[in-house]
Amino acid sequence: MMTKKSWNVIELLSKYKFWRNSVCTFSSSGEDSNITKQAVNVAQLETKEVGKAMKAYLERAREHDEFMKQQNYEFQVGKRHLANMMGEDPETFTQQDIDNAIEYLFPSGLYEKKARPHMRPPEEVFPQRKAAEFDETGRPHHFLFYTGNPNFYKLLYDIVEQINHLNKYEDSMLRKSNKPDPNLALHATGFQWLDQHTLEKKLVEEISEKNYNSFINAMERLQSLPYSYKAKEFISAYQKPLMSRTDLSDIPKLQYDKEGRAFITVYECRRKDAKGYVTIKSPGKGKVTINNNDIRYFHDVQSREQVVAYLDGDLNVFATGAGRARRVGH
Amino acid sequence: MALRSLIFNQQILNNSVPILSQFLQQNGMSQFPSYYIKPIYQKEAQYDLIKNNEAQNYAHLPVRPALVDQTCSLSHDPKISLFINYVMRGGNKALARLLVEKAFETVKRKQLEKYHKAKEEDKHKIDIDPKEIFHKAIGNVRPILQLTPIKRGGVRYQVPVPITEKRAQYLSMRWIIDAAKEKERTLHFPETLANELVAAASNGGKAVKKKQDLHRQCEANRAYAHYRWS
Incomplete structure (x- = not known):
């Protein structure tokens, strides 16, 4: 009777055989330069015996390189044509200029921005392909090759390594009776983990939802450790900030009128479709002017309450657009 | 190309x-x-x-x-604004707000009248703040149990179960509004709502009676309580 383990081994072996025969069906990452380098290396080793799989791969890599070369050439020619059409110098025609030209020549009302016509270098348009993952005899380079998702499982492996390292570090600190620095602690708020699509692009591998969830769980566990700030660099590579921090210097400064009263005017106040500009003077007597009317400009109590609730001085508003309820938002 | x-x-x-x-x-x-x-x-x-x-x-x-x-x-109260939303019909918030504010005004007038008529030693017992009366009324009408139908052996039993905070608050507000709406055609909603609020604040009125009825029914069906988990 065979054990389960031995069955697995046989399964693996059969898979391996299959891959040796038709490797390219699933190999897919890395850069073109990698592929060519590999091709050159293998060409030098031509005296050695080269497997069928490697030959097929080399053929495919050569075809891909040629295709990319052709696309690149067409892109450069197209760029020059476009520059001439727009009456600009082709040598100094940047990607931004291309985007503007395309928007001008092919105006599109499509809501989804990605569906609108655009022209980008072929490296961005065609998906990246993995370089050869095995040597000329067909042996894989990566130690997790047979998982099918080597880059993803390597990432999980790295996370666990970081966790173990931090646990060890925490133990050593406890022995010295040191405590983690609360000022350096990582804040979970304000950041978001890379979404599944971005992570797939980064690892050049397809990731199932279940695998993505286990990645999130592992990262959250790593971040929750008391000394997680030691692995800040590693963690932040898989995070993106939710919102850029507001620049404090953008707050407009107070101005003073003839009577020495402080006032401030904020232009381009928006709420939904309503626009307006607001002047607040302090100290004041609570005098409110809205489009040259007093507070009775708003008919319902709710809107009046909104105006008065934040008021500490005199208020002067000019608002247009949308309904009255929206204009209150200024 | x-x-x-x-x-x-x-x-x-x-x-x-x-x-x-x-x-x-x-x-x-x-x-x-x-x-x-x-x-x-x-x-x-x-x-x-x-x-x-x-x-x-x-x-x-x-x-x-x-x-x-x-x-x-300072005048904003999230519970009152929720109550206004429950009174609102067809999205007419301005009207709903007007009705509730009128009711509060009536409460204030009634309580002030009571306050001035009361003897000197009883005056501290009379609450004249309509907001406080509102909160007291909501708290008094809030039920602590409700009945839910559970099928056992082909028969539906009304089983008493505990109620969540949010549902209790919703029921108390809805019962007060329903009680105020049960009226003669000649009476106006703000007036009946004011009466109901004042009555509920002192543990009286139709809404409080509804709560007590529910509790009585729960008490009567206490034998079925185990159906909740068995």
């Missing part, structure tokens, strides 16, 4: 990821993504956050804009 083939053959096909539809499924019709937090618009809540050193956690989170009826005004 290169330009046209790039634009129409590859680009559009390569970018067929249905981002927009996923976005709509997750958030209904909201224009804000799910990670946008609700605004903390009340000053006390903000001071509490600063006091507990939790304000830093909110510093860089994207926040939805406050709703039109949310202000940091």
Whole structure:
């Protein structure tokens, strides 16, 4: 009777055989330069015996390189044509200029921005392909090759390594009776983990939802450790900030009128479709002017309450657009 | 040719990821993504956050804009604004607000009249703040149990079960409004609502009776209580 383990081994072996025969069906990452380098290396080793799989791969890599070369050439020619059409110098025609030209020549009302016509270098348009993952005899380079998702499982492996390292570090600190620095602690708020699509692009591998969830769980566990700030660099590579921090210097400064009263005017106040500009003077007597009317400009109590609730001085508003309820938002 | 083939053959096909539809499924019709937090618009809540050193956690989170009826005004009370929303019919919020405000005014007038008529030693017992009376009324009408039908052996039993805070508050507000609406055609809603609020604040009126009826029924069906878990 065979054990389960031995069955697995046989399964693996059969898979391996299959891959040796038709490797390219699933190999897919890395850069073109990698592929060519590999091709050159293998060409030098031509005296050695080269497997069928490697030959097929080399053929495919050569075809891909040629295709990319052709696309690149067409892109450069197209760029020059476009520059001439727009009456600009082709040598100094940047990607931004291309985007503007395309928007001008092919105006599109499509809501989804990605569906609108655009022209980008072929490296961005065609998906990246993995370089050869095995040597000329067909042996894989990566130690997790047979998982099918080597880059993803390597990432999980790295996370666990970081966790173990931090646990060890925490133990050593406890022995010295040191405590983690609360000022350096990582804040979970304000950041978001890379979404599944971005992570797939980064690892050049397809990731199932279940695998993505286990990645999130592992990262959250790593971040929750008391000394997680030691692995800040590693963690932040898989995070993106939710919102850029507001620049404090953008707050407009107070101005003073003839009577020495402080006032401030904020232009381009928006709420939904309503626009307006607001002047607040302090100290004041609570005098409110809205489009040259007093507070009775708003008919319902709710809107009046909104105006008065934040008021500490005199208020002067000019608002247009949308309904009255929206204009209150200024 | 290169330009046209790039634009129409590859680009559009390569970018067929249905981002927009996923976005709509997750958030209904909201224009804000799910990670946008609700605004903390009340000053006390903000001071509490600063006091507990939790304000830093909110510093860089994207926040939805406050709703039109949310202000940091002293007169703002979230429970009253919820009550106004329950009174509202057909989206006529201005009318709903007017009715509730009139009811509060009537409560104030009635309580002041009582206050002035009362003897000197009884005056401190009379509450003249309509907001306090409102909160007291809501608290008195709030049930602690409710009946839910559970099928056992082909028979539906009305089983008493505990009630959540939110549902209890909803029921108390709805019962008060229903009680105020049960009236002669000649009477006006603000007046009956004012009467109901004052009565409920002193543990009387139709709404409180409804609560007591429910509790009595729960007491009568206490033998079925074990059906909740068996």
